[in-house]
Amino acid sequence: MRVLLQHPRRETEIKGPKTVGQLLKRLELLPEAVLVLRGDELITEDEALKEEDTIEIRPVISGG
Amino acid sequence: MPRHNTSVCGACLNDYVVEQVKRAIKDHTMFERDDRILVAVSGGKDSLSLWDILMRLGYDTAGLHIQQGIGDYSEESHRKTVAFAQSRGAELIVHSLKEEEGAGVLELADLTDRSPCSACGVMKRYNFNKIAREREFDVLATGHNLDDEASRLLGNVLRWQEDYLAKQSPALPATHEKFVKKVKPLYRLAEREITAYAVVNKIDYVIEECPMSVGSKMLVNKEVLNRLETDAPGTKQAFYFGFLERQKQTNLSLEDEKIQSCTRCGQPTTATICSYCRILEKVKTAP
Ligand SMILES: [Zn+2]
Numbered sequence: 405m406r407v408l409l410q411h412p413r414r415e416t417e418i419k420g421p422k423t424v425g426q427l428l429k430r431l432e433l434l435p436e437a438v439l440v441l442r443g444d445e446l447i448t449e450d451e452a453l454k455e456e457d458t459i460e461i462r463p464v465i466s467g468g
Numbered sequence: 469m470p471r472h473n474t475s476v477c478g479a480c481l482n483d484y485v486v487e488q489v490k491r492a493i494k495d496h497t498m499f500e501r502d503d504r505i506l507v508a509v510s511g512g513k514d515s516l517s518l519w520d521i522l523m524r525l526g527y528d529t530a531g532l533h534i535q536q537g538i539g540d541y542s543e544e545s546h547r548k549t550v551a552f553a554q555s556r557g558a559e560l561i562v563h564s565l566k567e568e569e570g571a572g573v574l575e576l577a578d579l580t581d582r583s584p585c586s587a588c589g590v591m592k593r594y595n596f597n598k599i600a601r602e603r604e605f606d607v608l609a610t611g612h613n614l615d616d617e618a619s620r621l622l623g624n625v626l627r628w629q630e631d632y633l634a635k636q637s638p639a640l641p642a643t644h645e646k647f648v649k650k651v652k653p654l655y656r657l658a659e660r661e662i663t664a665y666a667v668v669n670k671i672d673y674v675i676e677e678c679p680m681s682v683g684s685k686m687l688v689n690k691e692v693l694n695r696l697e698t699d700a701p702g703t704k705q706a707f708y709f710g711f712l713e714r715q716k717q718t719n720l721s722l723e724d725e726k727i728q729s730c731t732r733c734g735q736p737t738t739a740t741i742c743s744y745c746r747i748l749e750k751v752k753t754a755p
Contacts, residue, residue: 467681
């Protein structure tokens with residue numbers, strides 16, 4: 405699947421994760437520190453993912 | 469965060485967020501129905517969401533944006549703040565440090581040997597307060613959320629900065645005739661919940677981080693708290709809300725602090741000459 409990441413903004417291809425939770429684990433991201441979007445939809449850790457999905461990972465933590 | 473099966477329910481999220489803000493306003497008597505509220509807006513998710521929620525609740529608000537002069541980041545922040553205000557027909561006050569103070573945050577930091585964040589903090593606090601008073605607002609609202617407050621508390625506790633602990637509150641009364649009351653209506657909401665609110669309501673905010681905040685202590689503290697939160701959900705809230713409960717029961721008082729008028733500008737300060745005037749002095753004498 406295609407994964408869009410921020411800070412810095414970049415795109416990467418990831419194969420294998422079956423759920424949002426697995427994808428975050430693979431990327432070593434804390435669920436509490438990000439939001440996961442598929443299109444306009446905010447999805448939770450249990451959501452199933454498909455290889456053709458495009459997923460955006462939006463960080464929620466700012467340092468200001 | 470409210471969810472429906474495996475996706476977040478937008479309508480439920482909005483209800484939840486608005487309820488938490490209403491409760492914050494009520495529990496800390498932040499402002500009344502007819503008060504004029506100045507909202508400090510950076511263009512980030514927290515401040516734009518806060519402004520959005522207060523307008524949704526029907527409050528009389530205006531935004532105040534400080535242009536810091538930190539390159540593209542500040543330009544984009546300004547652009548998105550202006551676009552947000554225009555889309556809602558809201559009043560926005562813009563204060564440019566380069567135009568008003570004669571130098572942006574980076575130059576101010578260079579001239580004074582302060583860190584950019586310290587110089588920025590002084591400029592923001594001073595101008596937020598001064599502009600709020602001059603324009604006769606009743607209260608200044610900032611977008612600080614639960615993560616901001618919990619990580620700040622962690623930092624203060626780790627160094628036992630008791631004077632800061634007394635001041636860390638969701639509502640600070642005006643302790644001097646030239647101070648405006650300051651409130652943080654988002655303090656009950658996690659940063660993740662507010663970001664979700666911004667996404668669900670299609671608020672176009674600056675995703676990019678301030679380039680100066682990379683590696684800041686604040687970010688480290690937030691990450692530590694999020695690790696604890698992942699292990700034991702509710703940790704951040706228990707930590708910060710527990711502090712507020714204990715603060716209520718003790719006599720941590722703000723009145724011990726001696727506030728006087730700055731001999732240069734007349735604004736309230738604990739020193740003879742305020743930090744703002746000491747920074748500006750360096751701008752004036754710069755070659
Ligand atoms: Zn002064």
